[in-house]
Amino acid sequence: MANAMELKYGCNPNQKPSRIFMEDGSELPITVLNGKPGYINLLDAFNGYQLVKELKAATGLPSATSFKHVSPAGAAVGRPLSDTEAKIYFVDDLGELSPIAAAYARARGADRMSSYGDFVALSDTCDAIVAKMLAREVSDGIIAPDYTDEALEILKTKRKGTYNVIKIDTDYVPQAIERKQVYGVTFEQGRNDLKIDSEMLSDVVTDNKVIPDDKKIDLLIALITLKYTQSNSVCYVKDGQAIGIGAGQQSRIHCTRLAGNKADNWWLRQHPKVMGLQFVDDIRRPDRDNTIDVYISEEYEDVLAEGTWQTLFKVKPEVLTREEKKEWIAKNTDVSVGSDAFFPFGDNIERAHKSGVKYIAEPGGSIRDDHVIMTCNKYDIAMAFTKIRLFHH
Numbered sequence: 001m002a003n004a005m006e007l008k009y010g011c012n013p014n015q016k017p018s019r020i021f022m023e024d025g026s027e028l029p030i031t032v033l034n035g036k037p038g039y040i041n042l043l044d045a046f047n048g049y050q051l052v053k054e055l056k057a058a059t060g061l062p063s064a065t066s067f068k069h070v071s072p073a074g075a076a077v078g079r080p081l082s083d084t085e086a087k088i089y090f091v092d093d094l095g096e097l098s099p100i101a102a103a104y105a106r107a108r109g110a111d112r113m114s115s116y117g118d119f120v121a122l123s124d125t126c127d128a129i130v131a132k133m134l135a136r137e138v139s140d141g142i143i144a145p146d147y148t149d150e151a152l153e154i155l156k157t158k159r160k161g162t163y164n165v166i167k168i169d170t171d172y173v174p175q176a177i178e179r180k181q182v183y184g185v186t187f188e189q190g191r192n193d194l195k196i197d198s199e200m201l202s203d204v205v206t207d208n209k210v211i212p213d214d215k216k217i218d219l220l221i222a223l224i225t226l227k228y229t230q231s232n233s234v235c236y237v238k239d240g241q242a243i244g245i246g247a248g249q250q251s252r253i254h255c256t257r258l259a260g261n262k263a264d265n266w267w268l269r270q271h272p273k274v275m276g277l278q279f280v281d282d283i284r285r286p287d288r289d290n291t292i293d294v295y296i297s298e299e300y301e302d303v304l305a306e307g308t309w310q311t312l313f314k315v316k317p318e319v320l321t322r323e324e325k326k327e328w329i330a331k332n333t334d335v336s337v338g339s340d341a342f343f344p345f346g347d348n349i350e351r352a353h354k355s356g357v358k359y360i361a362e363p364g365g366s367i368r369d370d371h372v373i374m375t376c377n378k379y380d381i382a383m384a385f386t387k388i389r390l391f392h393h
Contacts, residue, residue, distance in 0.1 A: 029172035035164035048121030073114035076106030076241035222338025346375030
């Protein structure tokens with residue numbers, strides 16, 4: 001380890017010089033085992049690792065996240081995948097997945113379009129199954145506490161030997177005060193070391209007071225994910241994984257819609273018509289992902305047009321109609337939602353309800369809390385006020 005690391009450039013190629021360093025003279029908490037990570041890679045790595053470390057502490061389960069542009073595209077804990085999930089995440093050919101591999105399959109699979117070119121963070125040792133998964137995906141790098149010899153050997157062959165592999169010191173504790181500069185002015189604040197646990201979910205303000213233990217875990221996943229997502233942000237979670245993350249929106253209802261639309265897309269990918277798509281044999285993984293995304297959207301004609309569909313499919317698919325999509329989305333239930341700040345109006349609840357939401361955690365404190373609670377009661381949604389805001393900038 002060293003005290004500083006010179007980087008090629010900052011956020012953009014014109015931003016030079018660039019480096020990371022420890023102001024107190026101590027050693028950096030990372031060792032680069034392969035590649036040469038850049039400025040944004042390291043922002044993703046450090047934010048992502050904090051997220052999975054806290055997820056593991058809160059749930060006791062191996063955790064993974066897929067980061068892009070300093071916000072998670074997905075986050076999950078290491079629960080076994082169903083046969084359907086293994087197919088829609090395209091890992092059904094890898095056999096039984098280890099818990100940490102299942103966590104990453106879920107984290108990347110939630111929103112494969114956004115995870116294209118991601119930076120991966122793992123709470124536990126990276127094994128060969130994760131490495132095999134990454135070997136065939138477009139990804140910029142990974143940070144983990146350790147790597148098996150086989151995993152490291154596989155990862156070192158990726159991207160012609162330039163794939164970024166970082167080992168983090170798990171004993172490292174950052175200083176309590178953090179600083180950054182904007183326009184030459186130094187900002188200083190206490191680090192957000194807030195511990196998120198089930199105690200935050202004890203103040204259930206709706207008529208429905210029942211939040212089962214597994215749904216509490218889902219709400220904790222939502223809240224911890226939001227802690228490291230650019231604000232405003234809203235996160236939908238189901239069965240131990242984020243299925244829709246809305247990041248960096250100026251309006252909260254736009255966050256709720258964006259995250260809800262992503263959650264709907266995750267569910268639509270499990271529709272029998274999507275599962276039955278017959279792709280041409282040599283289609284690239286990113287092209288397949290993009291084709292599925294377009295097929296389930298309102299722009300489906302872009303991939304079904306004569307002369308185009310033949311380059312993508314062996315058999316021309318039937319249209320997935322708006323009515324079929326609406327009927328299928330209505331079957332998604334028991335979804336949980338977290339928000340990094342209060343919902344100002346009940347319209348957010350109305351939108352969340354359309355994506356099967358039954359459990360919500362948000363800070364509370366809006367002058368329209370009564371309307372938000374009333375809207376939850378209308379749909380028998382259980383909502384907890386955490387009294388904690390989770391802005392991240």
